[in-house]
Amino acid sequence: MVDNMSGDRFVEFERVQKSYDGETLVVKDLNLSMPRGEFLTMLGPSGSGKTTCLMMLAGFETATHGDIRLGGVSINNIPPHKRGIGMVFQNYALFPHMTVAENLSFPLEVRKMAKSEREEKVKRALDMVQMGAFGGRRPAQLSGGQQQRIALARALVFEAELVLMDEPLGALDKQLREHMQFEIKRIADNLGITVVYVTHDQTEALTMSDRVAVFDDGRIQQLAPPDKLYEEPENSFVAQFIGENNTLEGEVMEINGGLAVVKLDDGELIDCKPVHPSVKPGARTQVSIRPERVEYNKARLQEGVHTLKAEVLEFIYMGDIFRTRLRVAGNEDFVIKTRNAPDQDRLEPGRQIEIGWLPEDCRALDA
Amino acid sequence: MSDVTDATTGKRAPTPDDALRIADSNQGGPVLAADGRPLKRSLNRALRMQKLRALALIAPLLIFVLITFIAPIADMLFRSVENQIVSETLPETVVALSDWQPDGGELPSEKVFEALYVDIFMAQERKLHTRLGSRLNYELTGMSSLLRKSGRGVKRFDTDIYTEQFTALDPSWADPATWVAMMADKANRDALPLTARSWARWVDFLEEEGDDPAKEDVEDFLFTTLYSDLVAGNTGGATDPRIAVAADAVGGFETVSLRDQFKAVDKDWVNPEVWRTILTYSPDYTSGYFLNAVDMQQGHDGPETRPENQQIYVKLFTRTMFMSLVITGSCILLGYPVAWILANLPMRTANMLMILVLLPFWTSLLVRTSAWKVMLQQQGVINDVLVWLGLVNDSARLVMINNQFGTIVAMTHILLPFMILPMYSVMQTIPPSYMRAAKSLGATDWTAFWRVYFPQCVPGIGAGSILVFILSIGYYITPEIVGGTTGTFISNRIAYHISSSLNWGLAAALGTILLAVVLILYWAYDRIVGIDNVKLG
Structure with a gap:
């Protein structure tokens, strides 16, 4: 067990299952280990089990089966108040009857800290979130963003090494959210704390995290750094959940030298990179291509790759990019995105074009 | 201020642009609307219709x-201060008594007894003397029977000798016309003031009864007042020739002492205490009911216990x-856990339990109270069980029951929903994340409850407690029942005075004090807890 104390296994889930009603599993066989100092995001649609995982880690839910370890020690039977885990709640959960300073002082008081030391730490925590002047206010007198900062400061003031955040930015408007994402990330990096962050917003997950765990149906579908998650999704759920994605369905004809040839349902052939283990000759597959990786300018297409005929259905001007909807192999929701550059064509509806891509951008996933 | 007035009353007619410019430049003064009038007035006008409609609706x-x-x-x-019954029933007496010195130990003069004779005679004709008796009986026991007896007695007074002597002087005195x-x-x-006032009351009474004053016999008390006026002299201006004749003759009249007549009816009339009571309660307004309501009375030297x-x-x-405090306290103790459970159960179960809480509301108050009587009496269910268990000797x-304990138990039960409902609705608005947050910050279950959950329940407890x-x-x-x-x-005492003793003045004084106490407590609560902190949901 001693080696578990080392940095790379600070938080560990081992074969954790959770059921509320004894009939269905909300979390199915969760295995996860986090090194100290990592910023890990649990991302997934609602009901995917991500919040349940967080609550089990915080101690508000008990695991039906399996082991949760913190710093190598199993915490299954440790009550929440002894776990020493900081937590930021979705609605901030700032105590409305206490001032900001009293809120921050609360975790220090229950730890029987001396008054002078408490004041010192509260002041430092408030300064850290740039709210030093607001100690005497009540939470109701603060804006959403300010409350968010206080909630963050309160979770950090007792120097927890692990901080859990349950959709902390869900109630903020877009601009403030983006600002706070940066802020949280900066503070977490400065303090070197370990963060488990739950969200359903993929942009948030991609911009903040060291690693993202994509949850669906009670399982981690993929656990990877953001770039890898976006560019190399391992299954069609992750491909569709992260970013925009085009899907074409077909049958694997052959796999040759790391390239698979897939016959689409209308008979056309394309080259793909086989990713999912189920991709074998004769199997059904979903092929995933990112909209910005599709090329229709013949001059830029690689020699010898398969191309597809496409008809422009709709052209949307979005400022920095153009978003064009095509009909490709019977799929009418095939989208391509092109940069708004001086030499870029504007594809008018009705035009017939040919599209293609690099084979490694086209990933054959599970059906 | 001044430059606005100048600009708007200047030679040139103001334009909307002017007004806007002035409004912009004049930040210290009132803001003006586009037509140059103060914005406040324009706004009021625009809202007047809405306000009128709202008023009509309420x-x-x-x-x-x-x-x-x-x-x-x-x-x-x-009613708690009103006391017109004495001066209305005994108008002459009240006036005549006003210069009597109650502390001199002497009885009022014969004049007062004459006035009393007139007043009581009129009162018994109008059947008002018993009402006055019950009113004064609140202040001095025995007044009721004294007045009732006197009412019967005044008709048999020996004052008929005046009648006889006047008619002997001139038979036309007996003719009411x-x-x-x-x-x-x-x-x-003007020559016969007391007689004139008494005659006027007599005529009023007869006319109310539908009788003709010119045909009804002239009563003895009128001859008594006539004699009294004539003895006092001052009859120079009288035009009726009989008055001058009678004025000369009254010196030789046989007289009768009204004090002795009253004393013969009841010797209480020569008790200065009776007269002191009448004098004390003769003004139109009195603090007597309020003094009574706080166990005090008007003594010789002002209020005394x-x-x-x-x-x-x-x-x-x-x-x-x-007892109200005890009941409120026990409602808090019993209601808090119930409200907590209701607020923390799933909606469906909570609604089921809520029906149980509300069930007493739908049962008659009398039934519930009587049920407690059945439960708590000495041969009742609880005693039977205790005896059967051997905990209590037969x-x-x-x-x-029929003591404080019974009242507290029954009223706690009856008022419990009023405590649970506001507490429940406040607790429902406290998200579970507060408790979780407290625990995640290191608080034990008890600390989290006491420092975080409970303070947020206080508005509900406050509302329930006030209710x-x-x-x-x-x-x-x-x-009343238990x-x-x-x-x-x-x-219960107020109700007794309203319906049994009919001392409405005292009941009103007690009710007023109760109202004042409630208002003071409400004010104190507002100062200490703050009425803004009271939430019913």
Whole structure:
């Protein structure tokens, strides 16, 4: 067990299952280990089990089966108040009857800290979130963003090494959210704390995290750094959940030298990179291509790759990019995105074009 | 300020642009609308229609409240100090008595007894003397029977000798028509003031009865007043020739002492205490009811406390307060866990339990109170069970009803929903994440509850406490049924004075004090807890 104390296994889930009603599993066989100092995001649609995982880690839910370890020690039977885990709640959960300073002082008081030391730490925590002047206010007198900062400061003031955040930015408007994402990330990096962050917003997950765990149906579908998650999704759920994605369905004809040839349902052939283990000759597959990786300018297409005929259905001007909807192999929701550059064509509806891509951008996933 | 006035009353007619410019430049003064008028006035005009419509909508309720709530309270406040019955029933006596010195130890003069004779005669004709008797009996026991006896007695007074002597002097005195004619002349009325006033009251009475004053016999008391006026002299201006004749003759009249006549009816009339009571309560307004309501009375030297054995109201007020506090406290203790469970159960189960909480609301108050009587009495369910279990000896069954304990138990049960409902609705708004946050910050279950959850329940507890306390302080039916003698409230006493002793003035004074106490407590609560902190949901 001693080696578990080392940095790379600070938080560990081992074969954790959770059921509320004894009939269905909300979390199915969760295995996860986090090194100290990592910023890990649990991302997934609602009901995917991500919040349940967080609550089990915080101690508000008990695991039906399996082991949760913190710093190598199993915490299954440790009550929440002894776990020493900081937590930021979705609605901030700032105590409305206490001032900001009293809120921050609360975790220090229950730890029987001396008054002078408490004041010192509260002041430092408030300064850290740039709210030093607001100690005497009540939470109701603060804006959403300010409350968010206080909630963050309160979770950090007792120097927890692990901080859990349950959709902390869900109630903020877009601009403030983006600002706070940066802020949280900066503070977490400065303090070197370990963060488990739950969200359903993929942009948030991609911009903040060291690693993202994509949850669906009670399982981690993929656990990877953001770039890898976006560019190399391992299954069609992750491909569709992260970013925009085009899907074409077909049958694997052959796999040759790391390239698979897939016959689409209308008979056309394309080259793909086989990713999912189920991709074998004769199997059904979903092929995933990112909209910005599709090329229709013949001059830029690689020699010898398969191309597809496409008809422009709709052209949307979005400022920095153009978003064009095509009909490709019977799929009418095939989208391509092109940069708004001086030499870029504007594809008018009705035009017939040919599209293609690099084979490694086209990933054959599970059906 | 001044430059606005200048600009708007200048030679050139103001334009909207001017107004806007002025409004912009004049940040210290009133903001102007586009037509140059103050914005406030324009806004008021624009909102007037809405306000009128709103007023029309609330008018039915407003009128209803005014008539059924404000008006009775105002009437009650008035009744608690109103005391016109003495001066209305005994107008002559009150005036004649006003220069009597009650502390001199002497009886009032014969003049006062004459006035009393007139007043009581008129009162018994109008059958008002018994009402006055009951009113004065609140202040001095025995007044009721004294006045009743006197009412019967005044008709048999020996004052008929005056009648006989006057008619012997001139038989026309016996003819009421001559009295009507005599009293029609102002000069005669001025010469015979007491007679004139008494005649006027007599005529009023006869006319109310539908009788003709010119045909009814002239009563003895009028001859008595006539004699009194003539003896006093001052009859120079009279025009009726009989008056001058009689004025010369009265010196030789046989007289009768009205004091002795009254003394013969009841010797209480020569008791200065009786006269002192009449004098004390002769003004139109009195503090007597309020003094009575706090166990005091008008003594020789201003207000003084009543004798020990007559003190009851202060004790009742204190008991009412104390028991209401106990009831409120036990409602909090019993209601809090119930409200907590309701707020933390799933919606469906909570609704089921909520019906159980509300069930007593749908049961008659009398049924519930009577049920407690069945439960708590000495041969009742609880005593039976305790005896059966051997916890209580059959010969020493517990007395749990018709005392304070019974009242507290029954009223706690009856008022419990008023405590649970506001607490529940407040607790429902406290998200579970607060407790979780507290625990994640290191608080034990108890600390999290006491430091984080409980303070947020206080508005609900406050609302429930105010409801329960104010309801119980004025509760009537339950203490009446299960209170016995030691568990009754001040309201039971008020009801007694309203319906049994008919001392409405005292009942009103008690009610006024109760109202004042509630308002003071409300004010104190507002100062200490803050009424903004009270939430009903």
